[in-house]
Amino acid sequence: MGDAQFVINTQNALDIVKQSPTAYKILTQYIGIIKQSPSSGMAAYLNLQPFKLVTQHLPLHLQYASCIVHDAYHSKLYNDYLATHKSVPRNISKIHR
Secondary structure, three states: OOOOOHHHHHHHHHHHOOOOHHHHHHHHHHEEEEEEOOOEEOOEEEEEEEEEOOOOOOOOOHHHHHHHHHHHHHHHHHHHHHHOOOOOEEEEEHHHO
């Protein structure tokens, strides 16, 4: 979701990710929507699991694709943890260092 250039850049990045079936599977399983946003981040705790991306310094397609896969993996880790625990602690990144 975003302006026309954002949609084009997102599609180009997804075309790159599709070249790796493993990465594309993680992306499609753990990201529900990619949204243009003033701040970047993964909201893995939401049902649709939106990934928000800052667009004022939009990187090259390959860098953009890697950002999407990186955050999809964060969502996977969140959901994997949640599958074996009642909830995910807010300070989970400090617990698993």
